Amino acid sequence: MRRRINRINQVPALGLVATVMLMNVSATAVAQDGLASQLFWQPESGAVWENYFEEPMPPGFQVVSTELDGPLFADSEGRTLYKWPQRDLRNGGTGDRKDGGKSNCTDTVLRTSAGLMSPYPPGLILPDLDRRPSCTDAWPPVLAAADAEPVGKWDLIEREDGSLQWSHDGFPLYRSALDQEQGDVLGGLILEIRGDAPVVRVPVGPRSAIPPGFQVVQTTTGRLLIDDDGDSLYVWDGDEPNQSNCYDECAVTWVPAQAPATASPQAGWSVIERSPGKNQWTYRGQPIYTYAPDPRARSLRGSDIEGWSNVYTQRALPPPAEFTVQDSRIGQVLADANGKTIYTYSCADDAMDQLACDHPDSPQEYRMALCGAGDPERCLQTFQYVAASEGAQSVSHLWSVMSIDPMTGRRAEQGDAAAVAVWAHRGRPVYTYGEDEMPGDANADSYGEFNGRRNGFKAFWLRDDFRNNMFSR
Amino acid sequence: MQDTAIASATKWRQTPFFFALAGAVLALSGLAGTAVGAEAPADGRIGYVLTDRHWAIFETEDGAAECPQGFNLGPREQYSKQFPVEDGVERTVVETRLLREGRQWHPTIVEEDLFPFYAAQGNKSVGLDLDGVADDNDFQSEDGETSGIDNQLYRVIGCIAHYRAGGIIRHFENKFAQQYNDNRWLVELSQVDDLANDDDVVVSIYRGMDDLLTDASGEAFIAGATQRVDARWGRQYMALTTGKIVDGTLVTEPIDTIKIPWSSTFDTSGYQVFRGLRLQLDLDTESAEGMLAGYTDVEAFNHQLNTTWSTHHQSYGQLSSLSQYHALRNFADGYPDPETGVNTAISSAIKVKMTRVAVMHPEVSYQAIAARAESRK
Secondary structure (H helix, E strand, O other): OHHHHHHHHHOHHHHHHHHHHHHHHHOOOOEOOOHHHHHHOOOOOOOOOOOEOOOOOOOOEEEEEEOOOEEEEEEOOOOEOEEOEOEEEOOEEEOEOOOOOOOOOOOOOOOEOOOOOOOOOOOOEOOOHHHOOOHHHHOOEOEEOOOOOOEOOEEEEEOOOOOEEEEEOOEEOEOOOOOOOOOOOOOOOOOEOOOOOOOOOEEOOOOEOOOOOEEEEEOOOEEEEEEOOOOEOEEEOOOEOOEOOOOOHHHHHEEEOEEOOOOOOEOOEEEEEEEOOEEEEEEOOEEOEEEOOOOOOOOOHHHHOOOEEEOEEEEOOOOOOOOEEEEOOOEEEEEOOOOOEOEEEEEEOOOOOOOEOOOOOOOOHHHHHHHHOOOHHHHHHHEEEOEOOOOOOOOOOOEEEEEEOOOOOOEOOOOOOOOEEEEEEOOEEOEEEOOOOOOOOOOOOOEEEOOOOOEEEEEOEEEEOOOOOOOEO | OHHHHHHHHHHHHOOHHHHHHHHHHHHHHOOOOOOOOOOOOHHHOEEEEEEEEEEOOOOOOOOOOOOOOOOOOOHHHHHHHHOOHHHOOOOEOOOOHHHHHHHHHOHHHOOOOOOOOOOOOOOEOOOEOOOOOOOOOOEEOOOOOOOOEEOHHHHHHOOOHHHOOOOHHHHHHHHHHHHOHHHOEEEEEEOOOOOOOEEEEEEEEEEEOOOOOEOOOOOOEOOOEEEEEOOOOOHHHOEEEEEEEEOOEEEEOOEEEEEEEOOOOOOOOOEEEEEEEEEEEEEOOOEEEEEEEEEEEHHHHHHHHHHHOOHHHHHHOOOOHHHHHHHHHHHOOEEEOOOOOOEEEEEEEEEEEEEEEEEEOOOHHHHHHHHHHHHOO
8 A cells, every 4th residue: 555655755746636526425415315415315216235155054044134234144033143253342341252163142131230341340320221121122033943053154052041042153143132123233233343442242144246356344334345455446437337538648547347257247247358368357247446646545536536436335324414425624514504523422331231321222321321320411511313204205214303301311101202303323312512613513523431432422424534444333 | 925826826826837837847747856955846835734743741750740749530530430349339321431522522510520630730831922921821842941831732732641641542643643644744935035044925725636646664654745735625635824934943923713633543533723823833944843822712622532432432532521621621821701701722732743745735725715815804
């Protein structure tokens, strides 16, 4: 990657021209039905979803295409399956060990903190104990019949009570009590885990149907195609179906994704011959390229050049119509109708079972501490819910309208006069920040414990031109 | 003066000759000497990129002189005193961890800190005279030659281990300033007739976009690289002022308000806000070194700390943001709130080193600066 940066630095005209071209785009990035929408989301009509490699599965399971996380395994009722990979935190680890042959998610209701995170000690009594579920209440194990047989990567482990639990690729499988219908993935995300994020549950799915040399990475709005070096792939409007028109100078800037002589077509993928002995991959009929001036991995910069677009195996459907996209200090953020940056809140407690505390059915004490030092009124000044207009709906399954009691942060009771209808992303209300003054301000990004990863707020980044795109949690 | 500079710079930049000259400047960069002579840089323009920055504090080796009471307590030490294990009390997450975290993010809900704060003592420090007045609160330079130094931030951070030599924040803030391009900070001088003495130069500040150019060791920074101006995402970091060069030292007029990017490795993108920031830099044709000094916005300083360094990381250097916040408020000495009269900013200084770069402009950067300058009228 450094080689490329140096090359740009040595050619001032190229750097300047690229920057000037960027200028032309930045002024247009506002309304979600404009260019920005095309960059980040796909329209509802004609939506395409990621292909996957089929694999043998036990009876009663299926693969469901989900809007953000791609194809995932589900049970017969369409409920998403998750794993809980072990990770080490500051003072110890938790989760399930790969090929460990056991589940660490039990039916015990934990009372005290584990002290896995610094600097707070273990043994503190957890909030909301009278309502606290056990791990298996929140994450019911995917149980198998006594006569179930392993198939392929699907195996069986024995739980402490003697029941059998399905595992996949060495990890015990669970459902999330939050998922209610097919396509719900409310228990977790595939987004990269970095820093001091909790030991989270991760949805499980089949392998993406992509040839060797390519990868799919999860973004906040879709599944981005990159090569094994991490470089983003692009397609060009100037090409024709399975024919490249990018040669000479064009092919210096836009480097054709070379296909080896042994490459063979597969679902959505073909090979074209650019010149004798030199082949190029195409995806969904479009020749694909990397962009030589891209300074770092997972870049979206090439899409600023007119006619060129990043390649996604699938993108989410657009967010609610009143939302906007705003330029911010390192890229672009999702914003409300007034241009105020949208924030998501995430939280898991410091118990061995790492249960979520970031949705309205979980303890609100964690969020209330951060947004108002325990004072709900102060909370509502610091982080405001994003009100949904009456009858508002979303074409995206990821967005919903929730009825919230703003003083408790929990779901409002039927007929509650104080209830407010608010927008939620993945079953969790989103917020704006009281100290953001101008469109594009993102002053509450990383607000909270461990830069907002452990118990706190992150700006809804759509694009980050400086940090390999911070599509992580 | 500023409008003229913008207009002439824009016009100049529209000529094809500019591009050829920019290349020539680069090509000749390896031949440039370091001595400052009575000569103008090519096209009257020279740029520098920040390579090192540290909050300016005066410290003795053991700290006994300036911190006779020792260093301040951090979150771990304070927690142990506030919630002693020895008392055998069973405590909850809410009344311990969440209580402390809540106060950290909302420090004004408690009128004063529970713990004593150890401010740096003495009359020696580092910085500039910001207000032209030498009073009892001001400092002298270590050699005693300069008085009236305004650096009340030193009183606050001088006895916090994090900011002292070997401190984690001191080390990593500088490392991340080098490592992450969203921290790239450019100063460009234009209309320079003589790099040694010129009573009227234009000083433009931008965020850059590119890696620093280092030698094979990866540690030393090489002059002559290019840095593209980030005119898209970095507009809020642009600023414009004027200054003069006297015997090779640039001294600028204060910039009323400026944001400086100040992010870390945890995918953060925070910034500091300064009021009345001025630059004092010793210039040569390869580098610049000196001081940024002005009034640091107290709320922004605290917010940057909390969004950048978690309580765990603050603990590394015994830094309690709640204690520090109250000290910041106590020692704040500038920009009083017009309604309450409470000072909102604290005098401060930052030691900096910079390396010469060729600043590559898209035209819009000048337009953005012009618009910003216009909006301040």
